[in-house]
Amino acid sequence: MQDANSMESLEGASFEPLRVSDRLARKALRHTKERVIEALLFGAAGVSVLTTVGIVWVLVSESYHFFTVVPIWSFLTDTMWTPLFADAHYGILPLLAGTLTTSLVALVVAIPLGTTIAIYLSEFARPAVREAVKPFLELLGGIPSIVYGYFALIVVIPLLQLLIPGLPGFNMLGAGIVMGIAIIPYVSSLAEDAMRAVPMSMREGSYAMGGTKFQTAVRVVIPAALSGILSAYILGISRAVGETMIVAVAAGMQPNFTMNPMEPAQTISAYIVQVALGDLPHGSIGYQSIFAAGLSLMVMTLLLNVAGHFVRRRYREAY
Known part of the structure; x- marks a missing residue:
């Protein structure tokens, strides 16, 4: 119920x-x-x-x-690059030599100056000075490369001709120096960030042992930040290898197989620009050569980045 x-x-x-x-x-x-x-x-x-x-x-x-059409062995070993001639040769070595030479000149300029600027801004500069210098470095990195190219052609190369009589009007030395100036902001900014990331306790320990600011920067801060500094160098190398307009304007467009920076030469990226302007008909073997040149440039950059990765990892493990 x-x-x-x-x-x-x-x-x-x-x-x-x-x-x-x-x-x-x-x-x-x-x-x-x-x-x-x-x-x-x-x-x-x-x-x-x-x-x-x-x-x-x-x-x-x-x-x-x-x-x-073009054998790989001939492409890698031939010392002549003449795609515009009737008897065309497609040897990448002249373009590779021009790319490496201008990049080396740029690194000789950018790495010492960029590292010195990074050490000063990180360890010696007062905060007001640092805040005033950093925007100028960023502005330097934002200038278009074509402006750097004409600066090299109109200002730097004439000055070099006063110091080196007989220097050609187009040469890899002037182009490489200006490329180095253009790369300085990348190197200095990243290197300074790596140094400022080092703990202050490491600096204080060095000061407690009687080390000066310079000794602390060279013997403590730089070794501790070495992996980040190497990353800045690798970025600078990649930027130099891939630079186009500076070398196209100031280095000349002659594919010479030479490592002499006082001679004119052509780089891989400058050749790609030349063909893109319409010097060779679309679909021809000469036009397709820009893809082979671009593939070579990409492989070279990839190898540099891989090598830099292993170096960074080794020093990161060491410190």
Whole structure:
């Protein structure tokens, strides 16, 4: 009898649907937003990967058509690069020599000056001086490379001709010096950030042992920040190897197989610009040579970055 009354009371009662609490609803909405943001970030990362894969695919596929006509061994060993001549030669060595020579000159300028500036800003400069110098360095890094090219052609090379009589109007020395000036902001800024990341306790320990500021900077801060400093150098090298407009304007467009910086020469990137201006018909073997040259430049940059990665890892483990 009691069970029957209970059933009747249950049948007469009105049930409301279960409702998730406001706290749980907000938590579920937050997780949904996080998943959407994660998907967007993953898509952005995927775009960069797909872009890199697409660039590699274009270079490799177009270079394959080029190498079906020009043997790879001839491409790597021939000392003549004359795609515009009737008797065309496609030896990458002259362009490679010009690229390496201008890059070495630029690094000789950028690495000592950039490192010195980084040491001064990190260890010696007062905060007011540092805050005033940093914007000028960033402004120097934002100047278009074509402006640097004409600066080298109009200002730097004439000054070099006064010091070195007989210097040609187009040469790798002037182009390399201005390239080094253009790279200084990259080297100094990254190197200074690496030095400032060194804990202050390491400096204080050096001072407690009687070390001067210079001794602390050279013997404590630089070894501790060496992996970051090497990263700055590697970025500078990559920037120098891939530079286009400075060498196109100031180094000349003559593919000479020489490592003499006082001679005119042509770099890989400058040749690509020359062909892109329409000197060779689209679809010809000469036009396809720019993809083989671009693939060579990419491989060279990749090898530099891989070597720099191993060097950074070694010094990071050491310190």
